[in-house]
Amino acid sequence: MNDTHGIRIRPGSLADAPVILDMLDSAVVWMNDRGNTEQWGTTLYSQKPGGVERVERYTTENTSYIAELDGLPVGALVLDSGPSPQMPIAPAEEPERYVRLLVSDRQHAGVGIGAALLAHAAEETRRAGVALLRVDCWAGGGGELVAFYERNGFTPTARFLSDAWPGQVLAQRVV
DSSP states (O other): OEEETTEEEEEOOGGGHHHHHHHHHHHHHHHHHTTOOSSSOSSOGGGSTTHHHHHHHHHHHSEEEEEEETTEEEEEEEEESSOOTTSSOOOOSSOEEEEEEEEEOGGGTTSSHHHHHHHHHHHHHHHTTOOEEEEEEEOOTTSHHHHHHHHTTOEEEEEEEETTEEEEEEEEEOO
16 A cells, blocks of 8 residues: 555455446536536446446456545546557557556545556556556647646657547656
């Protein structure tokens, strides 16, 4: 377990799936309230076809972590060995860890939850003897999400389109 600025990071499990879904649903509402209906759409994640099952797979087939603040779950991160097969992204030509999901409770925005989870992902990647950590994200709007990853040590590598959804792959060397 890791503790950064009062944020404790622990391994996730299937029991965490409901709280992850709640965070994802809240993020959709938060984005929509700010006029962003393009990144994750307008349907709550828990109501999307396959949404619940995907989160359950994240907690059983991938490596998930939960960030806690004062004992309450406030963020989640999912690591895998490569990008989602549904995304138009090629696996790296070397071993990698891939951030499949990063979400934080919007009620605690600005306290460093995302940054703490990404630092934990980098440490776990390093601990596994893997040198490359990658992530993909929405590159629309004003590029704020890409800038967030850049502030956290990632470098943009490739842009892509998934249907009409503009995406950006970013990478970080951790070893």
